[in-house]
Amino acid sequence: MGTKCIGVDIGGTTVKLGIFETTGELICKWEVPTRRDEGGRYILPDVADSVLTQLKENGISKEDVVGAGMGVPGPVMPDGYVKVCVNLGWKDLYPARELEDLLGFPVKIGNDANVASLGEMWQGGGKGVENMVMVTLGTGVGSGVIMNGQIVTGCHGLAGEIGHFHVRDDETETCGCGGKGCLEQQASATGIVKEARRLLASTDEPSAMREYGDTLSAKDVFDEAKNGDKLAVQVAEGVGYYMGLGLALVTLTIDPELYVIGGGVSAAGPYLIDLIRKNYEALTPLSPDKAKIVLATLGNNAGIYGGARLAMS
Amino acid sequence: MGTKCIGVDIGGTTVKLGIFETTGELICKWEVPTRRDEGGRYILPDVADSVLTQLKENGISKEDVVGAGMGVPGPVMPDGYVKVCVNLGWKDLYPARELEDLLGFPVKIGNDANVASLGEMWQGGGKGVENMVMVTLGTGVGSGVIMNGQIVTGCHGLAGEIGHFHVRDDETETCGCGGKGCLEQQASATGIVKEARRLLASTDEPSAMREYGDTLSAKDVFDEAKNGDKLAVQVAEGVGYYMGLGLALVTLTIDPELYVIGGGVSAAGPYLIDLIRKNYEALTPLSPDKAKIVLATLGNNAGIYGGARLAMS
Numbered sequence: 001m002g003t004k005c006i007g008v009d010i011g012g013t014t015v016k017l018g019i020f021e022t023t024g025e026l027i028c029k030w031e032v033p034t035r036r037d038e039g040g041r042y043i044l045p046d047v048a049d050s051v052l053t054q055l056k057e058n059g060i061s062k063e064d065v066v067g068a069g070m071g072v073p074g075p076v077m078p079d080g081y082v083k084v085c086v087n088l089g090w091k092d093l094y095p096a097r098e099l100e101d102l103l104g105f106p107v108k109i110g111n112d113a114n115v116a117s118l119g120e121m122w123q124g125g126g127k128g129v130e131n132m133v134m135v136t137l138g139t140g141v142g143s144g145v146i147m148n149g150q151i152v153t154g155c156h157g158l159a160g161e162i163g164h165f166h167v168r169d170d171e172t173e174t175c176g177c178g179g180k181g182c183l184e185q186q187a188s189a190t191g192i193v194k195e196a197r198r199l200l201a202s203t204d205e206p207s208a209m210r211e212y213g214d215t216l217s218a219k220d221v222f223d224e225a226k227n228g229d230k231l232a233v234q235v236a237e238g239v240g241y242y243m244g245l246g247l248a249l250v251t252l253t254i255d256p257e258l259y260v261i262g263g264g265v266s267a268a269g270p271y272l273i274d275l276i277r278k279n280y281e282a283l284t285p286l287s288p289d290k291a292k293i294v295l296a297t298l299g300n301n302a303g304i305y306g307g308a309r310l311a312m313s
Numbered sequence: 314m315g316t317k318c319i320g321v322d323i324g325g326t327t328v329k330l331g332i333f334e335t336t337g338e339l340i341c342k343w344e345v346p347t348r349r350d351e352g353g354r355y356i357l358p359d360v361a362d363s364v365l366t367q368l369k370e371n372g373i374s375k376e377d378v379v380g381a382g383m384g385v386p387g388p389v390m391p392d393g394y395v396k397v398c399v400n401l402g403w404k405d406l407y408p409a410r411e412l413e414d415l416l417g418f419p420v421k422i423g424n425d426a427n428v429a430s431l432g433e434m435w436q437g438g439g440k441g442v443e444n445m446v447m448v449t450l451g452t453g454v455g456s457g458v459i460m461n462g463q464i465v466t467g468c469h470g471l472a473g474e475i476g477h478f479h480v481r482d483d484e485t486e487t488c489g490c491g492g493k494g495c496l497e498q499q500a501s502a503t504g505i506v507k508e509a510r511r512l513l514a515s516t517d518e519p520s521a522m523r524e525y526g527d528t529l530s531a532k533d534v535f536d537e538a539k540n541g542d543k544l545a546v547q548v549a550e551g552v553g554y555y556m557g558l559g560l561a562l563v564t565l566t567i568d569p570e571l572y573v574i575g576g577g578v579s580a581a582g583p584y585l586i587d588l589i590r591k592n593y594e595a596l597t598p599l600s601p602d603k604a605k606i607v608l609a610t611l612g613n614n615a616g617i618y619g620g621a622r623l624a625m626s
Contacts, residue, residue, distance in 0.1 A: 131468055145567065147460070154568020155444055156602045161565040166558060166596045169482075178598035245479060252474040253566045254458065255467020283479045285491035289469045 004060055005311040007119070008047055008070035008099075009112065009303025010034065012087035015047055018304035019054060022066060022312060024123045028058060029304060040089035048102035067106035069310030070099065071115030071303045075157045080109050108310045112303055113160060114151045116262065117144025118313075119306030124298040125260040132258040133250055134296065135162065135243075137265035140176075141184040141191075147254065150313065163188070165249060167242050186242040189218035189265050196221045196235045207231040222268035236275060239265075244279025251280075251290050262296030269295065317373055318624040320432070321360055321383035321412075322425065322616025323347065325400035328360055331617035332367060335379060335625060337436045341371060342617060353402035361415035380419035382623030383412065384428030384616045388470040393422050421623045425616055426473060427464045429575065430457025431626075432619030437611040438573040445571040446563055447609065448475065448556075450578035453489075454497040454504075460567065463626065476501070478562060480555050499555040502531035502578050509534045509548045520544040535581035549588060552578075557592025564593075564603050575609030582608065 004027070009016040011034060018029040032050045035042040051068065055061075072095060074085035080096045096109035110118070117126075117134035126132040130149040136142045141163030145152040152159045163184035164177045171181035173194075185191045193216055196209055208229045212220050224232035247259055261273060277293050284290055298305055317340070322329040324347060331342040345363045348355040364381070368374075385408060387398035393409045409422035423431070430439075430447035439445040443462040449455045454476030458465040465472045476497035477490045484494035486507075498504045506529055509522055521537045522529060522545055537545035560572055574586060590606050597603055611618055 147465070152460070152567055154564075155570040155604065156568055156600060158564055158568035158597075158600055158603060159566065161568075161599060164565055164597075164599050165562055179596065249478055249562050250566055251467075251471055252477055253472065253563055254465055255469055255471035255474075257468040283492065284471075284477070286474060286477050287469060287471055290471060291468065 002064045002066040004064050005066045005308040006051060006068035007304035007307030007309075007311070008051075008068055009115070009307060010043065010047070010070060010072050010088065011112075012036070012073060015043070016300065016304050017047070017050060017054070018301070018308060019058060019060065020305070020308040026301070026305075028054065029301065030054065034088065036089045038089075039091060040085070043088060043090075044095060044099050045102060048099060051103060062105055065105050067108065067311035068099065068103060069108045069110070069115065069307035069313075070096065071110055071112035071307055073112050076109055076111050076153070077157060078153055106311070108313070110151055110306075110310055111144075111153070111157075111160075113142030114144040114153065115306035115310055116302035117146055117160075117260070117306065118151060118309045119298055119302040119304070120260045120262065120296050121146050121149070122309040123305050124302060125262075125294045125296045126258050129258045131256045132260060133160070133256050134260040134262060134302075135246070136263035137187055137189065137243075137261065138263035139188060139190055141188045142263075145254070145256075147256075151310075162246050162250060165246055167245055183242055183246045187239050187246070187265070192218040192221055192235060192239055192265065195238055196232070199231055199235060203231070205231060218265050219267060222265075222272065226268075226271055236268075236272070239272070240275025241279045243276045244281075245283055247276065247280045247291075247293065248283035251284055252286070256291045258291055259293045260296050261293065262299075262302060266295055315377045315379040317377050318379045318621040319364060319381035320617030320620030320622075320624070321364075321381055322428070322620060323356065323360070323383055323385050323401065324425075325349070325386060328356070329613065329617050330360070330363060330367070331614070331621060332371060332373065333618070333621040339614075339618075341367065342614065343367065347401065349402045351402075352404060353398070356401060356403075357408060357412050358415060361412060364416060375417055378418050380421065380624040381412065381416060382421045382423070382428065382620035382626075383409065384423055384425035384620055386425050389422055389424050389466070390470060391466055419624070421626065423464055423619075423623055424457075424466070424470075426455030427457040427466065428619035428623055429615035430459055430473075430573070430619065431464055431622045432611055432615040432617070433573045433575065433609050434459050434462070435622040436618050437615060438575075438607045438609045439571050442571045444567075444569045445573060446473070446569050447573040447575060447615075448559070449576035450500055450502065450556075450574065451576035452501060452503055454501045455576075458567070458569075460569070464623075475559050475563060478559050480558055496555055496559045500552050500559070500578070505531040505534055505548060505552060505578065508551055509545070512544050512548060516544070518544060531578050532580060535578075535585065539584055549581075549585070552585070553588025554592045556589045557594075558596055560589065560593045560604075560606065561596035564597055565599070569604045571604055572606045573609050574606065575612075575615060579608055
């Protein structure tokens, strides 16, 4: 039985890779560009070449590798089939089988949000916990549901799509999913900036957020909220409310042990977590005893940790 | 190995019991009154006496019994501990262990909504399905989440409490849980009547619902809605919207294969299911491929079927 495993996190711009001890220590990590030309046909060969080179450089034989696990930015069927992966140009393929043929050891695959969740469970904010939900607040809002240590993909690949919870009736813009009032429209980095701009446009009140002009980011909004800027606080409170509602709804469905909050927006840290927690508590008066909320700790490495963990599952 | 199993459904007024073949056929069913005097101390001995008598009358030896399973109207910890069960007068006990001592064969226990869900999975609307959620629309709104054929209780006993999803921001009354705007306040039999009365009080428009006076029931509301009564239709549409939203939220969390709708309100039949489905579809534009919605088929027997199934798990 091997003692090493490999994590592969395929993003639209770069592929992140890591070799790990099966006990969880990161041996080395690196990146290669994601070549999306010609329907993304070079992505998996590039990954394979790069992995085999790194193994050689680290003096690791294939026999010592349990396997590899990869996360991809799109829906993955339970049998590993990927119908379409817009960000990579992929259509109609079984990426794990292809990579397995190229590498010569077992490869597993999952959706990137689910795989990152597994990483946080293994060596991150959820270490030691078998029932948790990781919510990634980035360009969108993704989540990975883990029950009994296993990723829950659902019967049609829709598990963990909490970014598309309908949480707001008076939203007028349409979400990427075709709905209106999705959690993602309120709590993603994009949604936060949109809400801030909307609020600024609706009033003449002074706000430090006005100084940023077109460059205003979700980070700026939270920075100014922490500085006490009234309008920024109002936007941050909105994020706290809708995220608190989202977690309350998940708790009343599957009641996990823990929520791990990651993604770029989570850089706002304990300030954000406290806002979410306040609303989460208020919206689950049924019981004081329920899942805790913590920050993710692996940052951009969650995907490679999760891939490595997936390889062993 | 035995070929019989026993289902026990303990309610606040009566205990329903059934003896089943392990293959799912009901051999006999009966009821005994629930004696709630003296902290409900007679309930389990009454159940045991009654079961042992019935086994004898049916010529079934204890050796031929795999075990019994019981559903109780309140939260049950994963180890079988019941802290309090208001409707039975119980406090601080392990009912399954007590009944096991009295019967002399294994006894398992679960929350009644969860156990009923297991029954519908075994021999009812969800037969053949391993991932489903049963929603019971009765005095309250309860649900039982089943994944991979097992009841999901959650880490703090809160799984399946979808009746307390916060779904309505402008609700002014307080729910039993202490919150405001819970699904239960909109879609339970009680909530439906309350909404109908509210609507009738808010307008002078004629409505057949006015004829019922104080006796107006959820069934009356749906009957009049089916007759085309405008205000009744409006109330029914509200039930459809909030239930559709509730199921959409569950789908985007765990994505089951099927929803089974039971409880007294579900007597409204396909008319109700169609209203729920319309809104459920509209609130999950992310994918056309998702869990179906069907009616429960076991009625009041779901609890004994589920208890018997639990005995074998």
